[in-house]
Amino acid sequence: GQQVMQIPQYQHVQEGEDFTTYCNSSTTLSNIQWYKQRPGGHPVFLIQLVKSGEVKKQKRLTFQFGEAKKNSSLHITATQTTDVGTYFCAGRYSGGSNYKLTFGKGTLLTVNP
Amino acid sequence: ETGVTQTPRHLVMGMTNKKSLKCEQHLGHNAMYWYKQSAKKPLELMFVYSLEERVENNSVPSRFSPECPNSSHLFLHLHTLQPEDSALYLCASSQDVQGALETQYFGPGTRLLVL
Numbered sequence: 001g002q003q004v005m006q007i008p009q010y011q012h013v014q015e016g017e018d019f020t021t022y023c024n025s026s027t028t029l030s031n032i033q034w035y036k037q038r039p040g041g042h043p044v045f046l047i048q049l050v051k052s053g054e055v056k057k058q059k060r061l062t063f064q065f066g067e068a069k070k071n072s073s074l075h076i077t078a079t080q081t082t083d084v085g086t087y088f089c090a091g092r093y094s095g096g097s098n099y100k101l102t103f104g105k106g107t108l109l110t111v112n113p
Numbered sequence: 114e115t116g117v118t119q120t121p122r123h124l125v126m127g128m129t130n131k132k133s134l135k136c137e138q139h140l141g142h143n144a145m146y147w148y149k150q151s152a153k154k155p156l157e158l159m160f161v162y163s164l165e166e167r168v169e170n171n172s173v174p175s176r177f178s179p180e181c182p183n184s185s186h187l188f189l190h191l192h193t194l195q196p197e198d199s200a201l202y203l204c205a206s207s208q209d210v211q212g213a214l215e216t217q218y219f220g221p222g223t224r225l226l227v228l
Contacts, residue, residue, distance in 0.1 A: 031214065042219040042220060045218065088156070097169070098210065098211055098212060098213045098215065099146070099210040099215065100158065100169070101156075101158070104155060105155050106155075
């Protein structure tokens, strides 16, 4: 079946260091979403990328969608302790049911103050 | 964030018990979802409802029984569960199921432990 692979599974950084998580699909995505789940919390929508090569920024967060629409990344510049949590990507496939999001396993980010 | 609420937040039940999880959305959405979140596994879509009609039943065992009496409420009835069913059960809603750019809004989840 269709899968979205996400790496790394865990990332521990010192506060102020950068962080990147990557998602990869073997087949083309129609769009991809990113969610953040704080420890003990629930997934919260961050952003959606639709166009090939799209780049969007939210303050210290930069989201990219690959040219082939098969991969995406989330980069956090100068991490803070408030960035702690699990970051998930969720892709939609062309030709599939529009409501069906295929989630990656997530990357758990911990930040040492 | 109070757009999607879930009760109870925590539940411990024995394998012979019957319990129900409740979800309510206050966003005026037409679609509601049940997901299962287990450790080290991706979020698993269980059920999808659009305007109270089920549009997806993702090979979920019959010990999980959903109910959607109206577009604002969604229930998950549980009976004779197994310990491996212990997980965080998340409810979500979106405006519709057809839009290719729909965003799903998640509730806080019910953390279920089956003994």
